[in-house]
Amino acid sequence: MSEIDIIKETYEKIKNMEIRGAGRIGRAAAKALKEYALKISNLSEEEFKNKMKEAGDLLISARPTAVSLPNAVKYVLKGLNEENPKEKIIERADEFINSSLKAIENIGKFGANRIKDGDTILTHCNSEAAISVIKTAYDEGKDIKVFCTETRPRNQGYITAKTLYDYGIDVTLIVDSAVRYFIKDIDIVVVGADAITANGCLVNKIGTSQIALIANESRVPFLTAAETYKFHPKTIVGELIEIEERDPEEVTTFEEKYKGIKIRNPAFDVTPAKYIDAIITEIGLIPPQGAWYIIEKYFGWLEK
Numbered sequence: 001m002s003e004i005d006i007i008k009e010t011y012e013k014i015k016n017m018e019i020r021g022a023g024r025i026g027r028a029a030a031k032a033l034k035e036y037a038l039k040i041s042n043l044s045e046e047e048f049k050n051k052m053k054e055a056g057d058l059l060i061s062a063r064p065t066a067v068s069l070p071n072a073v074k075y076v077l078k079g080l081n082e083e084n085p086k087e088k089i090i091e092r093a094d095e096f097i098n099s100s101l102k103a104i105e106n107i108g109k110f111g112a113n114r115i116k117d118g119d120t121i122l123t124h125c126n127s128e129a130a131i132s133v134i135k136t137a138y139d140e141g142k143d144i145k146v147f148c149t150e151t152r153p154r155n156q157g158y159i160t161a162k163t164l165y166d167y168g169i170d171v172t173l174i175v176d177s178a179v180r181y182f183i184k185d186i187d188i189v190v191v192g193a194d195a196i197t198a199n200g201c202l203v204n205k206i207g208t209s210q211i212a213l214i215a216n217e218s219r220v221p222f223l224t225a226a227e228t229y230k231f232h233p234k235t236i237v238g239e240l241i242e243i244e245e246r247d248p249e250e251v252t253t254f255e256e257k258y259k260g261i262k263i264r265n266p267a268f269d270v271t272p273a274k275y276i277d278a279i280i281t282e283i284g285l286i287p288p289q290g291a292w293y294i295i296e297k298y299f300g301w302l303e304k
């Protein structure tokens, strides 16, 4: 096994979604960069830097939408501009991983304050940050129920349902198209985030924006749980986020006769800021209008 295989293996796992979810892919990339930096030796500083940058580029190319991936890579590789770059890379990778885990814990605490005793929560897809909010509310002794959508086509909602059920929580699984039918039973919606834009929009699993629209119509609060590394720095300079379109076979396969039927499979959608009540971050709850400030404050360095 050559050194670069460490990076290629993580790249493949992210690409084929063996490792998935925005936070997890960010941490997996940071870990791969650390292991790669530890393995490569006998190189000039210049060669080391080039190899690390190439590795970072490959990891970033694995999936296009979740900004946690490039943000993690850029955070770690910033160590290349410092003295003792190898040590710095290792230090910064650990820093990113630990602060990501801490952020999820803090999001849980802040978000749980918005959950009341007796609430029924709706969530979509499988988000560590949203699950942290739900579990923390449960740990605080609140009597809660959770509705999970299936999240077609890959059914990540099953993972969420099983995780919460194993935790002892009252869980109901529904098909994605049943959200409007059940919204009268829901007190609050909490979902995760793949990216937050400078104008406060949320990019998350396909179907999120429909849920937000339904929640808005029914005056049910809609919150997203997003670590600050989910904020997309380049949207501040007008860059648009690429929505990943995945293999049609994830949706279905038709017999030969019907091969002419086109299948589209976007994995994410964009929820406008006006449907979002709050973004739960590790530094507190912010209104979507505060996204610009977070990007400016936390990611100014990325563009310099």
Ligand SMILES: O=C(COP(=O)(O)O)[C@H](O)[C@H](O)COP(=O)(O)O
Pocket: 020, 021, 022, 023, 024, 066, 124, 125, 126, 127, 128, 129, 130, 156, 191, 192, 193, 194, 204, 205, 267
């Ligand atoms: O949309 C998804 C996962 O999509 P996929 O399954 O396609 O990766 C999750 O809601 C976010 O990534 C947030 O997750 P987390 O809070 O765990 O970062």
